[in-house]
Amino acid sequence: MGILEVxxxxxxxxxxxxxxxxNLSVKENTVHAIIGPNGAGKSTLLxxxxxxxxxxxxxxxxxxxxxxxxxxxxxxxxGISRVFQTPEIFGDLTVLENVLIPxxxxxxxxxxxxxxxxxxxxxxVVAQAMHMLEDVxxxxxxxxxxxxxxxxxxxxxxxxxxxxxxxxLLLLDEPTAGMARADTNNTIELLKEIKASRDITMAxxxxxxxxxxxxxxxxxxxxxxxxxxxxxxxxxxxxxxxQEAYLGQxxx
Amino acid sequence: xxGLSAKDTRFLLIVIFLTLATPLLxxxxxxxxxxxxxxxxxxxxxxxxxxxxxxxxxxxxxFGLTGYLSFGHAAFLGVGSYTVVWMYKLLGYNVLPGLVLxxxxxxxxxxxxxxxxxxxxxxxxxxxxxAFAQMSYNLAYSVLTPxxxxxxxxxxxxxxxxxxxxxxxxxxxHLFGLVMRDSVQLDVGGWLFTFNIGYYFCAVIAILAxxxxxxxxxxxxxxxxxxxxTNQTRMNYTGLNTRPxxxxxxxxxxxxxxxxxxxxxxxxxxxGAERMQWTASGEVVLMTILGGAGTLMGPVLGAGFIxxxxxxxxxxxxxxxxxxxxxLPDGLENAxxxxxxxxxxxxxxxxxxxxxMLVVIFLPGGLVEGGQRIARxxxxxxxSKGPGTGAGGHKPKPAPHVAE
Ligand SMILES: Nc1ncnc2c1ncn2[C@@H]1O[C@H](COP(=O)(O)OP(=O)(O)OP(=O)(O)O)[C@@H](O)[C@H]1O
Ligand SMILES: [Mg+2]
Numbered sequence: 001m002g003i004l005e006v007x008x009x010x011x012x013x014x015x016x017x018x019x020x021x022x023n024l025s026v027k028e029n030t031v032h033a034i035i036g037p038n039g040a041g042k043s044t045l046l047x048x049x050x051x052x053x054x055x056x057x058x059x060x061x062x063x064x065x066x067x068x069x070x071x072x073x074x075x076x077x078x079g080i081s082r083v084f085q086t087p088e089i090f091g092d093l094t095v096l097e098n099v100l101i102p103x104x105x106x107x108x109x110x111x112x113x114x115x116x117x118x119x120x121x122x123x124x125v126v127a128q129a130m131h132m133l134e135d136v137x138x139x140x141x142x143x144x145x146x147x148x149x150x151x152x153x154x155x156x157x158x159x160x161x162x163x164x165x166x167x168x169l170l171l172l173d174e175p176t177a178g179m180a181r182a183d184t185n186n187t188i189e190l191l192k193e194i195k196a197s198r199d200i201t202m203a204x205x206x207x208x209x210x211x212x213x214x215x216x217x218x219x220x221x222x223x224x225x226x227x228x229x230x231x232x233x234x235x236x237x238x239x240x241x242x243q244e245a246y247l248g249q250x251x252x
Numbered sequence: 253x254x255g256l257s258a259k260d261t262r263f264l265l266i267v268i269f270l271t272l273a274t275p276l277l278x279x280x281x282x283x284x285x286x287x288x289x290x291x292x293x294x295x296x297x298x299x300x301x302x303x304x305x306x307x308x309x310x311x312x313x314x315f316g317l318t319g320y321l322s323f324g325h326a327a328f329l330g331v332g333s334y335t336v337v338w339m340y341k342l343l344g345y346n347v348l349p350g351l352v353l354x355x356x357x358x359x360x361x362x363x364x365x366x367x368x369x370x371x372x373x374x375x376x377x378x379x380x381x382x383a384f385a386q387m388s389y390n391l392a393y394s395v396l397t398p399x400x401x402x403x404x405x406x407x408x409x410x411x412x413x414x415x416x417x418x419x420x421x422x423x424x425x426h427l428f429g430l431v432m433r434d435s436v437q438l439d440v441g442g443w444l445f446t447f448n449i450g451y452y453f454c455a456v457i458a459i460l461a462x463x464x465x466x467x468x469x470x471x472x473x474x475x476x477x478x479x480x481x482t483n484q485t486r487m488n489y490t491g492l493n494t495r496p497x498x499x500x501x502x503x504x505x506x507x508x509x510x511x512x513x514x515x516x517x518x519x520x521x522x523x524g525a526e527r528m529q530w531t532a533s534g535e536v537v538l539m540t541i542l543g544g545a546g547t548l549m550g551p552v553l554g555a556g557f558i559x560x561x562x563x564x565x566x567x568x569x570x571x572x573x574x575x576x577x578x579x580l581p582d583g584l585e586n587a588x589x590x591x592x593x594x595x596x597x598x599x600x601x602x603x604x605x606x607x608x609m610l611v612v613i614f615l616p617g618g619l620v621e622g623g624q625r626i627a628r629x630x631x632x633x634x635x636s637k638g639p640g641t642g643a644g645g646h647k648p649k650p651a652p653h654v655a656e
Contacts, residue, residue, distance in 0.1 A: 050489065076491035088486040090479045101479050102490045104472050110493040113500060115473040118255055122472070161490065 003028040003201050004049070004169060009058030011044055011225075018044045019055070020225040026169070031195060031202045033212045036222035037246060042205045043085065045222070046173055049203075050082050051075045063168060073110045081162035085173040087154040089161065091147030095138060098146050098157055099129040099164055106165045132164040136190065152183040156190065163194060172204040176211050188214050213237070221245060260466060267462055267549075271455045274298055275447050282442035286576065289568065292560055295435055295448035296519070300559045302454035303515045306461045308539045308551030310508020313465060314501045315537070316546035317474060319481035323378045323533050324365065324385030328358040328506045330392065330528035332513025334399070337406045337523045340425070344416040345408075347425050347432070347453075347518040351511065358510020359503050366502035370495060373484075385533055392525035405524035425518050427453060432519055450519045457515065461508060462552070468504070469548060477501050478546075509536075542611055544618025553619050558604065565600035 002025035011019040018041045026032045034042050047053040049060055051072040060067045067075050076082075090098050103125045108114065120126065133139045136156045141149070146157060155175065162170055175191070176184040188211055194200060195215070206212045212219065213233050220230040223245040229236065236242055256264060270277065279293035292298070307329065315321050332354035339350030369380040392400040400406055408414075425432045432450035439445075468474045479487055480494050487494050517523050526532075535558065543554025573589040573596070580588060595603045615621045 071493075072488040073491050073493045076489055082489050084489075088483055088489070090482040090486060092482040093475070093479060097475055097479075100472075101475065101487075101492070104476070105491040108472075110491055111496040113473060115468050115471050115500075115504075116255070117472055118257075118467075118470050119472055119475055120257065120470070121255075161486075165491070 005061040009055040030217040033216035040222045041225040079168035081167035083172045087158040096142040298451045302458040304555040305552040307512035308555040310505040312551040314505035317477035322381040324381035326532035327385040327388040328509035329513035332510035333517040333523035336514040336517035341412040351514045354514030362503045362506025389528040544620035547620040550620040568596035
């Protein structure tokens with residue numbers, strides 16, 4: 001049994017079948033890539049995992065518990081973190097504060113009335129956040145406004161905010177979309193490091209085949225809302241069905 | 253000290269000093285001089301500075317930190333006033349029971365209104381709060397007359413129970429015998445200073461209120477509130493439930509407003525429905541934005557500014573203007589007076605409106621941002637004179653601190 005088990009998930013938007021009978025099993029401590037042409041339903045599937053969308057039918061089990069019907073913050077507290085297609089960070093806050101917030105969320109749960117404590121007096125939490133920033137090479141930017149960061153740095157900051165919570169499952173929606181080659185390579189290195197240095201499962205949606213083949217242990221190909229094949233990268237590369245799915249559609 | 257950093261402690265000490273010295277600082281001009289018009293060291297005006305300062309500090313915890321713009325906070329102001337007057341009627345003129353109860357009742361009231369209004373955000377939240385406040389205002393005028401005494405307003409009558417009143421208890425609001433309207437006057441060579449008990453009572457509470465808000469600003473809770481303003485999506489996907497955070501901020505700011513309303517009735521033992529009207533709710537929004545929403549000092553400055561304009565500028569009539577410009581030749585004098593006329597006296601709203609527009613357009617961070625810019629200008633001048641500068645021009649720009 002995988003840490004994430006998706007069974008028979010369907011999702012319709014009006015007349016459009018965005019997901020049709022999706023089954024997916026992600027094994028613990030692996031990197032599982034989900035690829036597919038534009039509009040295949042990759043983001044929709046991800047949204048069904050984090051509580052943003054509720055599937056019409058089917059089940060989503062994480063760590064032996066159903067996530068369906070739970071709110072996004074509850075699902076995060078179960079151990080799932082998510083990186084967005086465009087980085088979602090706290091633009092008006094400093095880089096350090098951006099990382100402190102997930103630390104407090106992990107330590108104190110989804111709500112705590114800590115109005116008479118002082119952030120700077122929470123030495124352990126601050127140290128933990130600083131350590132994380134060092135890991136992603138952003139320690140010297142800790143006092144900058146997050147909104148003034150470059151796009152690549154925003155992505156790294158968002159990644160740091162997710163990782164500092166030590167999630168069991170990290171979901172990444174096109175982490176290198178719109179990045180320059182150099183930034184893409186940096187991100188690949190960062191993700192490889194993360195994978196090597198801790199127990200973490202990752203599910204990654206990606207268009208860039210270079211990224212997929214550098215990182216993934218297993219790949220699922222999604223087309224028109226349905227999984228075509230699931231296999232190890234070597235087998236996927238030359239798979240006729242995959243060629244067809246990609247060549248049959250205009251590839252953005 | 254008191255759980256504050258060295259910098260914040262210094263900041264707090266300055267605020268305490270300024271608050272306690274207000275009766276001196278606001279009387280810069282000798283009595284009888286032409287400029288005495290602009291003195292503001294009168295007890296009732298200083299009390300208003302402190303009370304509306306408290307109101308705005310509390311409002312800022314909601315609006316400045318979370319970005320939720322309530323247009324109904326005057327409802328809590330009214331609730332606080334009614335509560336205190338009722339305690340006068342039932343128990344006696346000691347303000348303490350009333351103030352404590354005012355905070356509790358406005359908290360409960362805020363819990364109810366906040367619980368419902370916070371189901372929506374943005375403009376819908378604002379409209380919901382406005383609707384609640386107008387509802388309260390209209391109820392106070394009509395259905396609730398037995399509690400609010402309708403149009404006449406609530407006040408103490410001779411046949412009220414006042415069960416705690418003894419033979420020689422004061423017959424106006426007091427704190428264990430310290431009568432609020434009592435003052436000590438000090439005449440120093442032309443300058444007249446008034447030290448009023450009511451003002452100092454409000455001032456001490458205002459300092460406490462400010463200290464509390466400072467602690468909230470520096471706490472993880474305050475940081476969460478600022479994060480909510482920036483990105484609620486990220487909050488949710490970081491495992492945080494935003495609703496209880498915003499509700500807590502709403503209730504805290506409602507309690508501040510209730511306290512302020514209670515203090516208004518502690519200075520003047522009356523409570524009327526007009527205190528709940530939407531104009532009063534709008535006023536605290538203006539105060540906070542004018543001073544600088546989300547800054548610590550801004551709301552207090554904004555409150556002071558607006559109350560100063562309302563009370564001082566409104567008193568400058570044509571006679572005063574003619575006296576000022578009497579030195580000019582007659583024709584010119586009349587022309588100048590005619591030109592200034594629309595901006596003073598009854599026209600003080602116009603001056604304030606223009607000032608408000610200028611601030612919003614040129615200083616989106618409010619008066620506090622203006623102050624920071626001036627300070628930076630001076631610092632730069634000092635630095636460019638000092639030796640060994642010029643290097644380090646490419647440092648990353650640090651975020652401005654939420655202090656000041
Ligand atoms: N909220 C929605 N309402 C209606 N239709 C939607 C909604 N979200 C997605 N869709 C549709 O569902 C289909 C799948 O969309 P989805 O975003 O999951 O694709 P994707 O695989 O992530 O594509 P891309 O690679 O472009 O990100 C698309 O046709 C899209 O237009
Ligand atoms: Mg997508």
